[in-house]
Amino acid sequence: MDIVNPQINEYVLAHSSPADDLLRELAAETRAATGDSAGMQISHDEGEFLTMLVRLVGAKRAVEVGVFTGYSSICIARGLPADGHLLACDVSEEWTSVARRYWDRAGVADRIELRIAPATETLRALPTDQVIDFAFIDADKVGYPVYYEELVSRLRPGGLIVLDNVLRGGRVLDPAFDHEADIAMRKMNETIVRDERVDAVMLPVRDGVTLARKR
Numbered sequence: 452m453d454i455v456n457p458q459i460n461e462y463v464l465a466h467s468s469p470a471d472d473l474l475r476e477l478a479a480e481t482r483a484a485t486g487d488s489a490g491m492q493i494s495h496d497e498g499e500f501l502t503m504l505v506r507l508v509g510a511k512r513a514v515e516v517g518v519f520t521g522y523s524s525i526c527i528a529r530g531l532p533a534d535g536h537l538l539a540c541d542v543s544e545e546w547t548s549v550a551r552r553y554w555d556r557a558g559v560a561d562r563i564e565l566r567i568a569p570a571t572e573t574l575r576a577l578p579t580d581q582v583i584d585f586a587f588i589d590a591d592k593v594g595y596p597v598y599y600e601e602l603v604s605r606l607r608p609g610g611l612i613v614l615d616n617v618l619r620g621g622r623v624l625d626p627a628f629d630h631e632a633d634i635a636m637r638k639m640n641e642t643i644v645r646d647e648r649v650d651a652v653m654l655p656v657r658d659g660v661t662l663a664r665k666r
C-alpha cells in the first residue's frame with residue numbers, strides 16, 4: 452500500500468530544500484552497490500526533515516540506530532553544532548565503510564562515532580546518566596522496543612526520538628500480517644501512544660514516522 456500517493460510524494464520532494472550533490476552521489480552509489488537493499492535508505496525529503504528536527508531541538512548529543520551507507524547520519528550530523536556528537540550504531544562493516552567515506556567528504560566525520568555491534572549491546576552499555584537530545588531509530592524492527600526504552604530513559608526533557616517505518620507499508624493495520632517485524636511495530640506504536648513520558652505524533656511521511664518528545 453502506498454502511504455502517500457506517489458504523485459504527492461514527487462510534489463513534496465520538489466517543494467522541499469533539495470539534497471545536495473554529495474547526498475545524490477551517495478544515493479546513486481548505494482543503488483549501484485547494494486541493489487534492492489538501497490530501498491532501506493531514507494528519501495531526500497526525509498533527510499531534510501531530520502536535519503531540520505535536529506536544528507529545531509537544538510540537539511548536541513544524538514544517537515542513530517541503523518546507519519546503512521550513511522545518508523541519515525549525514526543529515527543528522529549536519530544539524531548538529533560543530534562540537535556536537537552522533538553515536539552511530541550498526542552491525543555491518545561493509546555498508547558502514549561506504550558511510551565513513553561520505554562522512555569524510557561531508558566534513559562531519561569528526562562528530563560521528565561509529566559502533567559496530569548489535570545496537571541493544573551498544574545502547575545498554577551507555578551510562579544510565581548519559582543525556583541524549585535526539586535519536587533516530589531505523590534498524591531491525593524487532594529491536595525497536597528495546598532501542599526506544601534505552602533511548603527514552605536517557606532523553607532530556609524536550610529531547611526527541613524519531614522512529615522510521617512505523618506504518619510498515621500499511622501492514623500495521625491488519626493483524627493478518629503476522630511477520631515478526633509487523634507484530635513488533637504494532638506493539639511499539641501502542642507502547643508509545645500510552646507512554647506518559649512523551650508526547651507523540653505519528654506522521655504519514657514516507658513509510659510513517661513517529662516523533663516522541665520527552666515531557
Ligand SMILES: C[S@@+](CC[C@H](N)C(=O)[O-])C[C@H]1O[C@@H](n2cnc3c(N)ncnc32)[C@H](O)[C@@H]1O
Nearest residue numbers: 491492493517518519523541542569570590591
Ligand atoms: C533501514 S537501514 C538504515 C538506513 C539508514 N538510516 C539510511 O538512511 O541510509 C537498517 C540498518 O540497520 C542495521 N541493523 C540491522 N540490525 C541491527 C542491529 N541489531 N543493531 C544495529 N544495527 C542493525 C543494518 O545493518 C542496516 O544498515
